[in-house]
Amino acid sequence: MKRIITLDIFDEKGASLGKKRFYTTLDKHKSLNQWWVNFKDSVNEMLGLISNYPSDFQNQQKVCLLSKPLARYCLNITQSNLIPFSVYFSVRHCIKATWINDRDQFLYPNNKWAQDSVFQSDCLAFMLFHGQHRITSKVGINHFIPFSEKEIGAQEAFESHFMQDFLQGKIKHDCATNKDSKQSLFGDDDIAFIPTKPLTFSQEAQEVLNAGKELFRHYHTQAKEDKDYNPNASLYDIKAHFQGFNDKGKMNPPQKADDEVYKQKLGELNYALKALAKKIEVKVYEYGFLLP
Template sequence: MKKSIALDIFDENGASLGKKRFYTTLDGKESINKWLKTFKPTADSTLGILMADSPDFQNNNHIGILSKHTKGHWIFKNITPNVLIPFSAYFSVRHCIKATWINDRDQFLSPNKKWEKDTEFHSDCLIFMLFHGQNRITCKEGINHFIPFSEKEIDAAEAFESHFMQDFLQGKIKQDSKSTDSKSLFKDELDFIPTKPLIFSDEAKEVLQAGKEIFKHYHTQAKDSKDYNPNAALYDIKAHFQGFNDKGKMNPPQKAQDEAYKERLGTLNYALKNLAKKIEIKVYEYGFLLK
């Protein structure tokens, strides 16, 4: 029996879209969700929640980062420091490639071991996850541990409630035993926790810079507004500028009145697309998807 078959793909006008390979067997490869279950969050304070779903493209819109559990049949995993990197990889692998009618049934798989040593891939995925639209962390539902900048960098009016992400990016987790954050969130035996500052790819640096400009714009423009919060997450910043409709759904960026914000958000989204393309290469190299 053939293990795969390649077919020609055409659009509605008969124009060729290349070839698409379909697999009749995955040769015993495990699902990415089974791989996800191998990572065990510790009993430390939870940083957030990873929401997961069936391992195919058509369910990628259910993959997100939340502050709290929600009601539903989805998979919910507590994010603690030891699983932040693999959970970021899961999130980024699921979101870096756009779902289409061609790939909507493709299955995400358990990767080979090569991803474990690729620290640049780790950093790329972490930054992609921090600034992606499906990251719904909000300071209105608890402490926001996901601010990757210092107060000075973004002109925040007050000190943040958590400096976790700054410490994580700087590799200060295990060394900084005097930090209140460290006492509650870190232990020496945790895996995938950097012991020195992360090194970022050029694509990740562009996302970080674009994200910084949005945070800085918020802290500059919103300090005197009634909904200003120095601990605002990216989701909160988008909500501030874009607002919500009468059904409680956030308005699209086009509805924002602040042109500078829209320009900065456009720059961030462009940088995220470039980072996604870089991560996509590793998705196939490490076997998260079959070509």
């Protein structure tokens, strides 16, 4: 029997912040990280890595995309698990961590998420442009550019067109068996989440893609004559170009950028991301990733 304890919440001045629920049988639920490992793939080509830490809000900022394993716990992102890992990333980042939800646990979802293709596409769009996306072409090939060279005015051909092809349903998949995969719950093999037709996005996700395109286009317009111009620049690389780094090697905040147009376009992207986060948040509760 599920038991719920509901308490009133107040801030330091005594103003009401609503109510908070606690579930006494939460330990009987499987965690999100037990779901996450279902999609482990050591067969297909690695596109990047996703870090993993205990599935609660206090570890939220440790979950990121990487080009090389900088974290203790990482799994390879491949064409077969890109969608589930996008869902994992977005579920963990679409709701801001606060002192109220700090210890809330992310859970093993019900199966409804696997039939919601728009939710999956929205999570991919969210992950592609989130601040914890730290893929960089400085380390290896950047497979995460969702646009064509023409769309963003790149001066040279990209080293990889994977993401464009994935979004258009043009990935040619083989039938290699992934012995590490446990995806039989959702499909018979590791091609269950490789689209065979163009992805469909919500209006909110399309706004993110459009804002991201404008940001990429501004970089290629502004930096094409620079000696360090990088046609394969990732989102992280573009931010580094405009914001620079401090003497401790940490990227400066956007306010440090000299380019006002860049700051405007980044602001527009972040605004669109917040709207998309709200849309994804509804599904997080509907599909059981969090208890309400």
